[in-house]
Amino acid sequence: MAIRSQKNFASGLLYIAVGLAFAVGATSYRMGDAARMGPGYFPFALGLLLACIGAIVLAGSLRPHAPPEHLPRFHFKTLAWILGSVVLFGLLLVPLGLVGSLIVLVFVSSMASHEFGWKGALVNAFVLLAICAGAFVYGLGLQLPMWPAFMG
Secondary structure (H helix, E strand, C coil), X not given: CCXXXXXXXXXXXHHHHHHHHHHHHHCCCCCECCCCECCCHHHHHHHHHHHHHHHHHHHHCCCCCCXXXXXXXXXXXXXXXXXXXXXXXXXXXXHHHHHHHHHHHHHXXXXXXXXXXXXXXXXXXXHHHHHHHHHHHHHCCCCCCCCCHHHC
């Protein structure tokens, strides 16, 4: 039995690992039963479901008639840009407010791709800003600073 699709094999293993981790983590909560579900019931069921989906994906990667597919080289630089933008957002939210920190988030994360330029990032920043402000600040009423601290 040979691995025909490395992508599906790796994805299946990841799904199984994450699903089992959630299922095992959920066992520390009270399960209950189907009629009276406890706080651990739903995460346990979802973890098992994800592990089963992972097993199906993994089994599909071993089919003899599947076209061979290899994993591309992992781009650590892309991961660093994306994670760095999220960390910067968290660090800059209080001093720059939602407006400034979201603009920084979008521009820094757009550095991870060669497909987007500064014009596309600017449009994305303002669309994301409108959605986040509408949903979180005005819709849910979260106390997020909209503007930088030095602007009052």
